[in-house]
Amino acid sequence: MVVAVALMLILPHRTVPVLMYHGFTEDESATSTLVIALDDFERQMTYLANNHFNIINASELADYLANGKELPPKTIVLTFDDGYKSFFDLAYPVLQKHGFPATAYLFIDGLAKADDLGRAKGMSAKGLVEIGSHGVTHRMLPLLDPEEITWELVSSKQQLEAEFGVPVETFCYPAGAITEGIVKATAAAGYTAAVATAYQRGQFPCGNKYIQRRVLVSPVARYPLVFRVMASGYYVPARELTLKILGVRVPRDLYRKIEQHE
Template sequence: MKITTLLGLVFSLALTSCSISNRTLVAQNADFWLVEAGSDDNFALIAQDYLGDPALASTLVRYNPGIKVKPGEVIAVPKGNLNPAAVYANGMQVIPILCYHQFTSKKRSLNSMMVTRNNFAQQMAYLKDNDYQVIPLSDVGPFLQGKKPLPEKSVVITVDDGYASFYQVAYPILKQYGYPSTLFVYTDFVGIGRALSWQQIEELNNDPLVAIQSHSKSHANLARAADSESEKDYLDRLEEEVDKPAQILRKKTQHPIEYFAYPYGNSSPELIKILEERDYQMALTVRKGSNPSYSSPYLLRRTMIYGQDSLKSFSSKLDVFRQINLQ
């Protein structure tokens, strides 16, 4: 609906004197509120009051192209998710899910799977300084279902395996920025060598910014070994790798276990069926790339962040909009 049409609603809908924070609700219909901006108003404040999230200011910008918020300006605010596919004339919104593994406080990393404290801090600062919105993985499901719009530059942070370096290096930086993250652990690893202890996992679990989910029991490759594994043996192995960690993690965290990260990114139709039967909501690969609204929830892409990534290469992995000319 064009903005000129929306403004025409002012003359066709009943006026109201309702006011929110020095802001006047001029008119409304089933799809939109038309609000008159108050003094010192901005899109973030309006998004907070009407949409419940200041980060959805980018949604208001899309519905009010070229409009600057100033006292008396009429702003169109959608009442619901009017574009559930997040597809626009010039392309579509996509959600990058970043995947980390290990961290180090050393100045230099010789391990491609290990990101230094300095590099990780620079990456998180880059997200903040460039207006990226770090969202919890739990927000992705409603986006895929068309139930929830996401901020324009949404990014998800995940960390695999359960190394103690997450607790020692990455977690304090994430907490500094208030960034949510999902930690995928495989339960056979916990308490061994460089892994997190159950005590550390308990502390992390007490922070609402950290979600602890399953990365299988043993981190074995969950693709079928066709030459040496019968169908029954394969299904039995899959059930153990899915069910055992879920039982342990549910007991330890007192939270639902509903997201699964495939070890090595390898899945199969049999494994997806088991996850569906166990009411898992999403499962994640390590296939690089971002996720549009029509992505399969059991084959979500994740982009690996490596120890050798420069800030420039890191920024190139933050693909939040896929350009396509749909006109």
């Protein structure tokens, strides 16, 4: 009880959890930071279903934020990065089983290399999973020149919209790497919102729909209590506060090149 009260005093208000997934495997010994066991994913989705979470996609969250609408209780967003084959083969059927909407962030070169464009189109046509952009090449934007940044943002949006025949409203920053200039460029490219990752508290302003924090669901989330915390809405504020206390942040050298052009 004392710990709970202390957290309420220290942490800012609850945020809408935006969960970030990548790859999946049926072999538990083959998991990694970005690849989780299918059995764990199924248990996580069952937990959300049994506890009556309100699942929405990233563009729906952006609409709520832009219009100041009140979100239903226990709202949560599911996102899937990179267009891994295992997402289509393993995770998507689980989403279908529960009827959970989600956002898949795809990058153009990745679709071409994996030859998964047809599969992604079939998934998109069913309407459950919306398509978001993850750039053209999946390069970290702060390492690029301004012209390349604009190309990554604009061209990926245009190509995905042409291929899928649907609006591509949200962007996912590769590796979560951003600067203030990149955030502005994302808005100028026509996106309604963008998702990122967690940062040191105070490093970037909270409440900006172009810097929506996400929770990376890694193999450690196989423990029920860990996943419940991730889905609670307090995980991101707690993590950002911890990073600040520990003095952990993205090295400024990473951003120096692009900031010279701003």
